[in-house]
Amino acid sequence: MGSDDGTWRVLKRGWETSPAIRQGAVLTALLALVGAAGQAAIPVLIQQMLDRGLVDGRMQGGMLAVLAVIGFGVVVTTAVAGVMTRRRLIRRGEEALAALRVDAFRHIHRLSIATQSEDRRGALVARVTTDVEQLSQFLSWGGVAWLVNTSIIIIVVIVMVVYDARLAFVAIAVVLPMVAVLKAVQHRIAARYDAVRSRLADLLTAVSETVMGASVIRAYGAQPVMRRRAQSTTEALRVSQVRAAQMSAFLFPTGELFSVLTVAAVLGVGLFLGPASGLSAGELVAFVFLVNLFLQPVAEFTDIIDQTQLAVAGWRRVLDVLATPIDLVEPEPGVLLPHEPPQVTVDHVSFRYGSGPMVLDDVTAVLPAGARIALVGATGSGKTTLAKLLARLADPTDGRVLVGDHDVRDVASPSLRSTVVMVPQEGFLFDATIGANVRFGKPGASDAEIHAAFADLGLDDWLAGLAHGLDTPAGERGDSLSVGERQLVSLARAYLADPYCLILDEATSAVDPATEVRLAEAVESLSRGRTTIAIAHRLSTAERADLVLVMEHGRLVEQGRHADLVEAGGPYAKLHERWVSGTASLA
Amino acid sequence: MRGLLVLRDQVRLAPKPFGLAVGGSVLYAITTVASSAVLGWVVDNVVAPRFTEGRVASGTVIAGILAILAVGVCKSVGIVMRRLGAMTAQAQVQAVLRGRVIDKYLDLPLSFHRARPTGELLAHADGDAEAATGVLAPLPWATGILVLLVVTGGWLVATDPFLGVIGLVLLPSVLLVNVAFERRLEVPANQAQERYGDLSAVAYESIDGALVVKTLGAEGRESDRFAAKAESLREAKVELGSQQALLFQLLDALPTAGILLLLVVGAWRVDRGIITPGTLIAFVNLLRLVTWPLHMVGWVLGSLPRTVAGNDRVQGVLRQPVPPASELRLVAPPSGVGLDVRDLHFSYGAGAAVLDGVSFCIPQGCTAALVGATGAGKSTLMQILGGLLDPASGTVSAPTPVALAFQEPFVFADSAFTNISLGTDLTEADVARAARIAQADEFLDRLPRRYDSVIGERGATLSGGQRQRLALARALVRRPQLLLLDDATSSVDPSTEADILRGLSSELAATTTLIVASRPSTIALAELVLFLDGGRIAASGTHAELLVTSPGYARLVQAYEQDRVA
Numbered sequence A: 001m002g003s004d005d006g007t008w009r010v011l012k013r014g015w016e017t018s019p020a021i022r023q024g025a026v027l028t029a030l031l032a033l034v035g036a037a038g039q040a041a042i043p044v045l046i047q048q049m050l051d052r053g054l055v056d057g058r059m060q061g062g063m064l065a066v067l068a069v070i071g072f073g074v075v076v077t078t079a080v081a082g083v084m085t086r087r088r089l090i091r092r093g094e095e096a097l098a099a100l101r102v103d104a105f106r107h108i109h110r111l112s113i114a115t116q117s118e119d120r121r122g123a124l125v126a127r128v129t130t131d132v133e134q135l136s137q138f139l140s141w142g143g144v145a146w147l148v149n150t151s152i153i154i155i156v157v158i159v160m161v162v163y164d165a166r167l168a169f170v171a172i173a174v175v176l177p178m179v180a181v182l183k184a185v186q187h188r189i190a191a192r193y194d195a196v197r198s199r200l201a202d203l204l205t206a207v208s209e210t211v212m213g214a215s216v217i218r219a220y221g222a223q224p225v226m227r228r229r230a231q232s233t234t235e236a237l238r239v240s241q242v243r244a245a246q247m248s249a250f251l252f253p254t255g256e257l258f259s260v261l262t263v264a265a266v267l268g269v270g271l272f273l274g275p276a277s278g279l280s281a282g283e284l285v286a287f288v289f290l291v292n293l294f295l296q297p298v299a300e301f302t303d304i305i306d307q308t309q310l311a312v313a314g315w316r317r318v319l320d321v322l323a324t325p326i327d328l329v330e331p332e333p334g335v336l337l338p339h340e341p342p343q344v345t346v347d348h349v350s351f352r353y354g355s356g357p358m359v360l361d362d363v364t365a366v367l368p369a370g371a372r373i374a375l376v377g378a379t380g381s382g383k384t385t386l387a388k389l390l391a392r393l394a395d396p397t398d399g400r401v402l403v404g405d406h407d408v409r410d411v412a413s414p415s416l417r418s419t420v421v422m423v424p425q426e427g428f429l430f431d432a433t434i435g436a437n438v439r440f441g442k443p444g445a446s447d448a449e450i451h452a453a454f455a456d457l458g459l460d461d462w463l464a465g466l467a468h469g470l471d472t473p474a475g476e477r478g479d480s481l482s483v484g485e486r487q488l489v490s491l492a493r494a495y496l497a498d499p500y501c502l503i504l505d506e507a508t509s510a511v512d513p514a515t516e517v518r519l520a521e522a523v524e525s526l527s528r529g530r531t532t533i534a535i536a537h538r539l540s541t542a543e544r545a546d547l548v549l550v551m552e553h554g555r556l557v558e559q560g561r562h563a564d565l566v567e568a569g570g571p572y573a574k575l576h577e578r579w580v581s582g583t584a585s586l587a
Numbered sequence B: 001m002r003g004l005l006v007l008r009d010q011v012r013l014a015p016k017p018f019g020l021a022v023g024g025s026v027l028y029a030i031t032t033v034a035s036s037a038v039l040g041w042v043v044d045n046v047v048a049p050r051f052t053e054g055r056v057a058s059g060t061v062i063a064g065i066l067a068i069l070a071v072g073v074c075k076s077v078g079i080v081m082r083r084l085g086a087m088t089a090q091a092q093v094q095a096v097l098r099g100r101v102i103d104k105y106l107d108l109p110l111s112f113h114r115a116r117p118t119g120e121l122l123a124h125a126d127g128d129a130e131a132a133t134g135v136l137a138p139l140p141w142a143t144g145i146l147v148l149l150v151v152t153g154g155w156l157v158a159t160d161p162f163l164g165v166i167g168l169v170l171l172p173s174v175l176l177v178n179v180a181f182e183r184r185l186e187v188p189a190n191q192a193q194e195r196y197g198d199l200s201a202v203a204y205e206s207i208d209g210a211l212v213v214k215t216l217g218a219e220g221r222e223s224d225r226f227a228a229k230a231e232s233l234r235e236a237k238v239e240l241g242s243q244q245a246l247l248f249q250l251l252d253a254l255p256t257a258g259i260l261l262l263l264v265v266g267a268w269r270v271d272r273g274i275i276t277p278g279t280l281i282a283f284v285n286l287l288r289l290v291t292w293p294l295h296m297v298g299w300v301l302g303s304l305p306r307t308v309a310g311n312d313r314v315q316g317v318l319r320q321p322v323p324p325a326s327e328l329r330l331v332a333p334p335s336g337v338g339l340d341v342r343d344l345h346f347s348y349g350a351g352a353a354v355l356d357g358v359s360f361c362i363p364q365g366c367t368a369a370l371v372g373a374t375g376a377g378k379s380t381l382m383q384i385l386g387g388l389l390d391p392a393s394g395t396v397s398a399p400t401p402v403a404l405a406f407q408e409p410f411v412f413a414d415s416a417f418t419n420i421s422l423g424t425d426l427t428e429a430d431v432a433r434a435a436r437i438a439q440a441d442e443f444l445d446r447l448p449r450r451y452d453s454v455i456g457e458r459g460a461t462l463s464g465g466q467r468q469r470l471a472l473a474r475a476l477v478r479r480p481q482l483l484l485l486d487d488a489t490s491s492v493d494p495s496t497e498a499d500i501l502r503g504l505s506s507e508l509a510a511t512t513t514l515i516v517a518s519r520p521s522t523i524a525l526a527e528l529v530l531f532l533d534g535g536r537i538a539a540s541g542t543h544a545e546l547l548v549t550s551p552g553y554a555r556l557v558q559a560y561e562q563d564r565v566a
C-alpha cells in the first residue's frame, strides 16, 4: 500500500483507476480554452479603443459600434462554451466518483474478517462516505478551477506574447518566484491541514463514544472523564484549525503582492521602452489588465492547492482501500459444491490475526457429513476463530479447510455461502423490521415462509406475542429487542437460508434454558441432512452431539463422543463435571 | 432576520477575531478603490504623455509606481487580517458549539440517546456545527464589500451620471442574480444532502454488520443496495452541478458584459470630453474588482438558510431540558436492607407494559438471582435499578454506589486501565484487584503492554468472554454497595464463571448482589431467587422452594436436567 505516495502518484493512480474521467477529456479541455478566451475580451477591447484614438480622447461612433458588437459576440459564445465545460466536467467527475465509491464498497466487503477487523470499521465507512464526499465537493469547485484557471492562464499568456513578447517575459519572470514560494509552502500547509483532519477524527471518536457508550457512562458516572476528553479534543481541533489558518492567511496575499510587483515592473519596462519600440499605449494599459487576469488564477491556486491537498489525501485513502490486497481470493473458475451435507475437514490449520500471536495452532479434525458437532473450550481458546475459518470469513495462515472434497479457497463464493452459514456470537440486526431482518437470509422469501421458519424453530408463540409481529422494528443494531430475542431472530434468519452446513457460535447464549432446549431439539430434528457445528458453553449441546471437539489455548486437545470423553477423564471430563455439578446440585 | 440573530450570537462568541476580520475587510475595500484611482491617474499622467508626447518626467513615473506598490502592500495587510480573523473566529465558534453539544449529550438522560439514531447525534456535533458557522467566515468580507459598493457607486455617480447609472444597474443586478440562483440551488442542494445521508446510513450499517453480510453471502446484494444509493446521489449532484455551472458562468459573463457596456458608453463620454481616458480605465478596473467579490455577498445571503438550519439543529440539542436527577436514589433504605423495590411500572414508549408492579426486597449482603424467560424484562429492571431508565411509577431504595455490569459489554477505544477505571482516581492496585476477581487478569497480563494496551473500537480484538470479563472488572473496581450483574458471564465458560462467582462471594461479602442468571450453577449460589414473569415478581424464595411452589419456574430452570434425563 503506497500510503506515503506523493500527490502526483496519487493523481496518476486515480487517473488510471477511473476510466470515466479520461473519456472526452480532450474535448472538455478544448471547450475550456474557448471559454477562457472570453476573459481576454475586455483587455483587448481596451487596447483597441485606446489605440484607435481614445488615448487622445477621440472615438469614432462607427468604429465603437463595430467593436461593441464583436465584444458582445465573444462574451456570449465563450459563456456558452464555459457552461458546457463545467457541465461535462461535473458529469464525468461524478460518474467517476460514484464508480469509485461503489468499487471501494465492494472491495471492503470482499476483505476477510481479519483485515476488515472491527477496529477499522469506522475508518472504512469514512472511506466510502466522507472521503469521496470531499472529493466531490472539491470537484465542483477546485476541480473546475484547475481546468478553467489553467485555460485562462494559457489564453492570457498567448495574448500577452502577441502584444509584446518582451513585456510578457517580464510578467512571467516576476511571477516565477511566486510559484517557487507557493511550492515551498505547499507541503507545510498540507501538513497543517492533515493535523486538522486527525484532530477532527479524534473529536468524532470522542463524540461517538459519548453517544454509543451512553449507558456505561451514566451507569458509572464517567461524565467527568468524557467531558475532559471532549474539551481537550475540541480545543486541540481549534488550535490546529487556527494554526492552519495562520499559514494560509499569510500565504493568501502572495498573489496580491506579486500582482502589484508585476504591474509595477511591466509599467516600468513599458514606459522605458516607449512608443519607439513599437509598443502602443493601448497595449501597455491592456497589459495591466492582462497581468491581473494572469495572476488572479495563479493566486487562486494557493487556495485551490489547500483544497487539492485535502482532496488528494482523501483520494489516496480511498485508493489505498482499493489497493488493499483481497486476502480472500475468489477462485477462477470456482468449484460448485454438490447439494448435500458436506464433510468438513480441518487440515493442520494455524491462524493469527495480523502479526499477533498464534490463535490457532495446528488444528486437525474431520467433521463427518451430516453429523452434529460440538465445539467447546474455555473463553479465548479460539472457538470463534476456528468457526470463522470454516465459513471462510478468513483464510488460515497455514493449513487448509476442506468442505466436501474441496479446499474452501477453490469454491465459488456464492456456492460456499449458500452451503455454509454461520450464526455469529453477537446477534447483529439491521435497523429494519424483524421480518426484513429474517428475509435477509433468503431474499424474496414470503411472509408465510418466514412464519414457517419461526414455527419450525418452535418460536411461533414468541412471534405471536409481539404486538406488531413481523413488522416489529428491531432498532439500531437490534436495540429495541432484548438480547435473547435478537438471538432468536438471527437464528431464524440463518435457518431460512437453509444451508447444508450450519455453524452456531453461542447462538443461544442469552436465551432462557427452556427456550434453548426447545430450540436445540428443533434444530436437531431439522438438522437431519445437515452438518451442524455448535459452539456453546452450556454443555447440554455437547451431551447430544455426535462428535465433541475440545479446544484449549488454540489447540485441539481432545475429540470424540461425549460418553467416551467423559470416561477418558481428560479436559472435557473436567469441563463437564463443572457443568453437571452446576446444573444438578439444585435438583 | 433570524439569520441575523444567529450571526449576532455567534459574533459574541468571538468578538476579537471577528473585529479583526471586519477591519481587514474594510481596509481591503478602501485599498481596492485606491488602487483603481491610482491606475487611472497613472494612465492619464504617465502612460498617455509618454506615448502621445513621447516623454514624461521621471519623478512622475516613480511616484506612480511607488503608489501602486504602496496600495498593494496595504491591500495585502487587509487580506491577512481578514482571513486570519475570519478563520480564527469560525474555529472558535465551532469549538464552543461542539463543546456545548457534547456537554449536553453527557447531561441528558439515556432516554434522549435511545430515542435518536447514532448518526443523527454524531451529525449535530460534526456537520451541523460546521454548517451553523458556515456564514461566519465570509461575513466580514461581505461587510467590506458593501463598503466597497457604496464608495464605488458614489464615485461613479459623482463623476458622471451616465456611467453612474450603468454601475448602479450592474452591481445590484449581479447581486440579485446571485441571490436568486442561490435560492434556486437550495432545492437540488438539499436533495443531494439528503441522498448523501441515505448513502451514509447504508454504508454505516452494512459495514457495521459486515460479519452477518458475509456469513449470509450478501456482499453482492449489499453492494447493489449501496450502488443504487450512489447512483441516486450522483444524479442529484449532476443536477446540482449543471445548475451551478449556469450560475457561475452567468455570474462571470454578466459583469463582463456590463463592463463592456461601460467601456462603450465611457468611450463615447471620453469623446465628448466629459471624462478622461484614465478615469474610464479606473472605473473599468474598479468594476472588475468589485463584481468578483460580489459572489461572496450572494453566497452569504444564499447560504444563510443552510446556516440557520444547521444552527437550529444544534440549538435543538442545546435547548433540551435536563430533567432533574432521578429521584430513585433519594430514598435511603432502612438499615439491614440491601435493595427495596416497590411497585415499579415501566413500558417502552407507548408499548405494552414491560414491568407491571414489580416489588421485592433483598437483605443487605445477600446474593439474589433474577430469573425470567427471554424478553421477560430482566434487563429493563436492571437498568431502572442502575438509574438509567426512569420508571413510570414506583420507588427504589438502595445504598450507593451502585454498579451495573451490562448484558452486552461496551468497550471504549482506550487502554484496558481506562476501560476499567473510567477516569476515576483509582490506583493500579485497585484495577488489578478488580481484574483478578473478574478473571480478566489472565488475558490482560498477556497483552503486549498489559493494562496500558489499547483495545480496539468496541473491543474488537477480544473474544466474547474476554470482553465480558473486562466489563465485569469495571463494575467491581468501584467496590459497590449494590452490584447488578445482567447475565454478565454468559460468554464465559462454566469453570471460569465458577471462579468469578467464588471470588465475588469472598471478596465482596458485604455487597448486595443481584444477578440475572439462567444457568442453574449461578442460581445455586443465590440465597434468594426472584422469578420475573408477566411483568411482576411471580414468585420468590429459595431455589428449592420455588421448584415446588412455581411450576413455571421449575419448567424454565430444569430444562437442562430434564433434557439430560430424557
Ligand SMILES: Nc1ncnc2c1ncn2[C@@H]1O[C@H](COP(=O)(O)OP(=O)(O)OP(=O)(O)O)[C@@H](O)[C@H]1O
Residues within 6 Å of the ligand: A114, A117, A118, A353, A356, A359, A377, A378, A379, A380, A381, A382, A383, A384, A385, A386, A425, B460, B461, B462, B463, B464, B465, B466, B491, B492, B493
Ligand atoms: N480481531 C482480532 N484481532 C486480534 N486478536 C483477536 C481478534 N479476535 C480474537 N482475537 C484473540 O484471539 C483469541 C481467540 O479468540 P476467539 O474469539 O476465537 O475465542 P473464543 O474461543 O471464541 O472465546 P469466547 O468463548 O470468549 O468467545 C483471543 O485471545 C482473542 O483475544
Ligand SMILES: Nc1ncnc2c1ncn2[C@@H]1O[C@H](COP(=O)(O)OP(=O)(O)OP(=O)(O)O)[C@@H](O)[C@H]1O
Residues within 6 Å of the ligand: A479, A480, A481, A482, A483, A484, A485, A510, A511, A512, B114, B348, B351, B354, B372, B373, B374, B375, B376, B377, B378, B379, B380, B381, B407
Ligand atoms: N429499547 C426498546 N424499545 C422497545 N422495546 C424494548 C426495548 N428494549 C427492550 N424492549 C422490549 O421489552 C421487553 C423486555 O426486554 P428486556 O431486555 O428487559 O428482556 P430480558 O428479560 O432482559 O431478556 P433477555 O433474557 O433476552 O435479555 C422485550 O419484549 C423487548 O422486546
Ligand SMILES: [Mg+2]
Residues within 6 Å of the ligand: A383, A384, A385, A425, A505, B463, B464, B465
Ligand atoms: Mg467466541
Ligand SMILES: [Mg+2]
Residues within 6 Å of the ligand: A482, A483, A484, B378, B379, B380, B407
Ligand atoms: Mg436482557
